């Protein structure tokens with residue numbers, strides 16, 4: 001991966017960025033995404049925020065190498081503290097972190113008013129997608145698109161949301177599996193949840209071998225499996 005050729009995962013994120021957006025990429029290790037967007041003239045302005053010095057230096061270097069210092073501003077900052085009011089950021093991307101951390105970053109920024117001008121959120125949690133969907137629902141960001149792909153034997157989801165005037169209500173199943181993904185049942189999606197079923201099966205096997213009575217825990221995992229199987233429907237038996 002480099003500033004000209006993104007990973008498939010970040011390419012999905014890049015494609016979801018609105019034309020001429022003013023983007024803040026938070027956790028912008030290398031600044032690959034904002035540089036790619038700027039080089040392709042997809043955005044007019046970007047902030048690359050990074051909290052750790054090493055990745056921050058690497059982001060600064062890439063921006064300089066590409067001569068993008070007038071368009072991509074690298075800042076050493078925690079979460080949305082990288083955004084200043086004058087930036088007029090309308091799109092935030094947060095990729096490659098756990099869903100729990102992404103939600104915490106959003107919550108802290110929301111409380112500080114750093115999302116006031118932000119209309120679009122493009123989020124790519126590595127795990128814990130339900131935390132992200134829950135946060136979006138609670139803060140009136142409506143999920144308008146979801147993507148799922150497999151890359152280097154890992155499965156990634158990308159969630160795109162925009163500000164909504166209406167209250168948003170997602171079911172427990174939608175929070176867990178997604179708003180659009182369950183209907184589409186793409187290969188990567190089925191793969192992801194079949195793997196999850198297998199994981200639960202191994203846990204149940206271990207619990208059955210335990211010397212203590214683990215029947216309650218076993219029931220709990222069986223219930224989790226039932227929910228997944230019900231959602232997968234026919235795709236489960238294929």
Ligand code: SAM
Nearest residue numbers: 026027028029049050051052055078079095096
């Ligand atoms: N976004 C890139 C991607 O998807 O390829 C980099 C992902 S990397 C695994 C996560 C990056 O987020 C790291 O460079 C880490 O230092 C940074 N990070 C973690 N917490 C952060 C925070 N609160 N604010 C800014 N950056 C953060």
